[in-house]
Amino acid sequence: MRLNRVLGVVAILTVAFIGCSPKFYVIDRQTALEEEAAGEWPDFEAQALKHSEAATPAPLAKTPVNESKERLYRVLNGDIVSGTK
DSSP: OHHHHHHHHHHHHHHHHHHTOOOOOOOOOOOHHHHHHTSOOHHHHHHHHHHHHHOOOOOOOOOOOOHHHHHHHHHHHHHHHHTOO
16 A cells, blocks of 8 residues: 555656656757858849850851861861862
């Protein structure tokens, strides 16, 4: 009988101790760099979009072929590539 009473008191004290324990909350604050990185950058985004549209590949201009360049191409590429025999 005495053992049951002791176990009952221990059980009540355990429940009271767990139920009344303080709750701790850890608030993790972002660093200044993380806050800046997560922020809005409207000027930078507009500038990046403007430059990305203008950065498309452009075709190379045709080089005018005169007699001296044609001769140079024949030496470099051979007669088969230039089409002359």
